Amino acid sequence: MRSTVQQRSEYTFKANRSLGRHGWLRLTPAYGVKLVENLLSSVDTTAIILDPFSGTATTGLVAAERGNQAFAFDINPFLIWLGNAKYRNYNxxxxxxxxxxxxxxxxxxxxxxxxxxxxxxxxxxxxxxxxxxxxxxxxxxxxxxxxxxxxxxxxxxxxxxxxxxxxxxxxxxxxxxxxxxxxxxxxxxxxxxxxxxxxxxxxxxxxxxxKNIVGNAKVLKADARDLISLDNIKVNKVITSPPYPNRISYIRELRPYMYWTKFIDEAKEAGELDWLAIGGTWGIATSRLNSWKIAEEALPEKIFATVEKIKMSNGKNSRLLAIYVLKYFHDMHLHLSSIRSILENGAELHYIVGNSTFFGNMVDTPALLADSMKVLGYSKIHSEIVRKRNCNKALYEYCVSASWLAG
Ligand SMILES: C[S@@+](CC[C@H](N)C(=O)[O-])C[C@H]1O[C@@H](n2cnc3c(N)ncnc32)[C@H](O)[C@@H]1O
Structure with a gap:
């Protein structure tokens, strides 16, 4: 089945370049407008939409363009600024x-x-x-x-x-x-x-x-592992793509913009910001991993098993990369726990994520996140392949979906 899965560039940032505001500035890890449109197709315009990992604000913009109210969070001040500029109406x-x-x-x-x-x-x-x-x-x-x-x-x-x-x-x-x-x-x-x-x-x-935007959206500064309340507003639908456990740093691509616009003034700040990012690996973020201590022990067993395999492999820096993977799933678990407080009963969640490999060990991101969701009380958890990411490796993008039914 997997061999027939396509790369589907219409689901990536590439397709956004000609789509008005979506094409204002590229970010390679952005997903395609079409993907968000498909996930929103059955949702009516009274639904409140949330993207806890805003990036270039694709979800919020698609939602607001069709008339919904949307909220987004990010920790990167440049991306918060960019998102809010995209959401604004200009006379x-x-x-x-x-x-x-x-x-x-x-x-x-x-x-x-x-x-x-x-x-x-x-x-x-x-x-x-x-x-x-x-x-x-x-x-x-x-x-x-x-x-x-x-x-x-x-x-x-x-x-x-x-x-x-x-x-x-x-x-x-x-x-x-x-x-x-x-x-x-x-x-x-x-x-x-x-x-x-x-x-x-x-x-x-x-x-x-x-072209005016009929709905409205706002990007707020927040750490997805410890989300802020939305003044008692609860959301009906979450569509998002968190970072993947693949050591790709957003700061690396955003650096030139952030320096020229004075969102960062020195290299140290880039490292500090990447340390806050889930899966961040730039500069100081990598060296801090060495002394990182786990704060939440109640993670699904499969996460520890995956991490152990990476640690025991012969690869260079295998211990460090094992900590990297553990911290990634630990942080995503904190996020999935924290977001529950702003979900409406019956809310649906869709996480676009990618798998990865470390020294030949597959990190099955959709399965591990699904396990976290199960532990945290989500229901109707399922995942499907969205597209192939790379022509020669077994790397795919998945949509992991779940519902939140408050007990
Ligand atoms: C894959 S990108 C999202 C791309 C987005 N879907 C788009 O279309 O542009 C992930 C985003 O998560 C943000 N992020 C990483 N760690 C975060 C955290 N702890 N809290 C909030 N946002 C975070 C990054 O700054 C980045 O913008």
Whole structure:
């Protein structure tokens, strides 16, 4: 049966690029609009939708676009800011004002190129941009700050989203692998190229911002392992994709945006943030694993058995990776426990997750999360394969579903 399962790019971030607001900024681990639409197809617009791992806000945006009220949580301040910018309605005056100010900034920045403009403290920045391109970007940023102020949660966020697109599209970052890498050369971009590209990006974003959102949504800052209450609101449907136990770090892909928008100021902050992320593995997050102590012992037995196999294998760092896997399922168990307090009786949950392998040992993520759900009192638990993730490995994406029937 598995050999016939397809990769289905319509269920990944790739399909979102042409879908208005969904295409504003890429994040490789984002899932496709179509997947969320399918899961919402039988839900009426009075249902309250929740995504506890918001990312690029796909769930909340699909829900709000069809008229539902939605809430989302994330721990990454940049993604919270991005999500709330996607959920906002922009009036015509505001969009006109943005167009005029952008043209003004593009007029001004050229005379500032040789000045001492602020440059983000990104490690090895010369791998990302040639010094010439970097000066153009820094000068344009200074001119944009003069017109719009520094990035914050307001109607000008969309200009900064366009700037994020510009910096990534002029960088040597290559996205042809599952995680980001660098191409061998950095390019010197001409001023005309930068201006035309920025205007094209701005126009793409402004046109999609013209379409009003009929429902409403909000991303809130919260740790999914210890969720906050929604002022007594209970949710009817959860559609989400938490991190997978595959050591992929969101910070790695988000770093350039977060530095340029000043959501992080130094490398240490990136590591601290990844330590808060479930499955985080960047910088300090990896070294902290060594001394991590389990807080919740009542995990399903199968989790400990999987971890033990990884620990006993001969691979390099097998002990550390065994702790990594244990912490991942431990944190997901805390999350599944915590979310119960904001679920309406009869709420349905859908978790899109991936399996992984460590030293040849399969980590059966859907089965282990289903076991946690069982221990925590969920019912109607079942999972199905959504798509194949990779052409040569046994890696799949699954939808693990359950219901919450309060006792
Ligand atoms: C796979 S991504 C979600 C992608 C999303 N479905 C989309 O379409 O963009 C997982 C998200 O979970 C967030 N996250 C990780 N650990 C978290 C935690 N402890 N609390 C809240 N959010 C967390 C990450 O910051 C990331 O944005």
């Amino acid at each position: 015509q005056d505001c969009l006109r004002d943005i167009r005029e100010k952008v043209l003004q900034a593009l007029k001004e920045y050229k005379s500032q190129i040789d000045r001492d403009n602020w440059i983000p403290p990104i490690f090895n920045i010369e791998r990302w941009w040639s010094s010439y391109t970097l000066n153009l970007l820094a000068s344009l940023r200074t001119a944009l700050v003069r017109e719009f102020g520094e990035p914050e949660e307001n109607e000008y966020s969309i200009v900064w989203i366009a700037f994020c697109r510009l910096i990534i599209e002029t960088s040597s970052a290559a996205f042809n692998h599952i995680s980001m890498s660098f191409s061998d050369t950095v390019i010197h971009h001409k001023t005309e190229f930068i201006e035309e590209l920025f205007l094209n990006i701005i126009e793409f974003i402004l046109i999609s911002a013209e």
